[in-house]
Amino acid sequence: MNPPGTPTSAIERRENTRMVIDNLLQEREQLLVLYCKVAGLEPYTEEAPVERMVSEFCQILVDYVAAVHFEVFSRLSEGSERRRSVLDAADRNYDYVAETTQQAVDFNDKYDGGDVGHLKHSLPADLSHLGEVLAERFEKEDEVFSALLDTD
Numbered sequence: 834m835n836p837p838g839t840p841t842s843a844i845e846r847r848e849n850t851r852m853v854i855d856n857l858l859q860e861r862e863q864l865l866v867l868y869c870k871v872a873g874l875e876p877y878t879e880e881a882p883v884e885r886m887v888s889e890f891c892q893i894l895v896d897y898v899a900a901v902h903f904e905v906f907s908r909l910s911e912g913s914e915r916r917r918s919v920l921d922a923a924d925r926n927y928d929y930v931a932e933t934t935q936q937a938v939d940f941n942d943k944y945d946g947g948d949v950g951h952l953k954h955s956l957p958a959d960l961s962h963l964g965e966v967l968a969e970r971f972e973k974e975d976e977v978f979s980a981l982l983d984t985d
Contacts, residue, residue, distance in 0.1 A: 926973035
């Protein structure tokens with residue numbers, strides 16, 4: 834039942850937003866689990882399971898960063914959001930999120946091709962850097978998510 838004076842469409846939009854954010858957070862959790870598994874793969878050998886795990890990680894990484902971009906930031910840029918707190922949070926954080934999206938795509942391009950040389954020589958350092966970038970990105974995303982979920 835809708836609160837008095839609240840249009841159904843506003844309630845539906847908020848429920849949809851909550852569902853989108855919940856799905857993104859579940860996908861983020863999967864990303865973090867895979868990140869930890871890949872980070873624990875030592876030594877980086879030519880074994881196929883390592884390549885498959887890195888490939889799976891790359892896939893969810895790209896899926897996640899694209900989903901945040903299209904499901905959150907693109908929707909906000911369409912102009913239907915009127916809450917100033919949401920728009921301000923998006924403005925403060927968009928540039929970093931966009932930059933890290935490109936870094937994730939670059940990581941994918943480097944490692945999803947199955948180049949075993951990269952796996953053995955540069956994966957540990959690149960994963961460490963990516964982990965730092967993602968940690969800061971998640972903080973910035975959470976600021977936007979919180980603003981979107983705020984019912985005031």
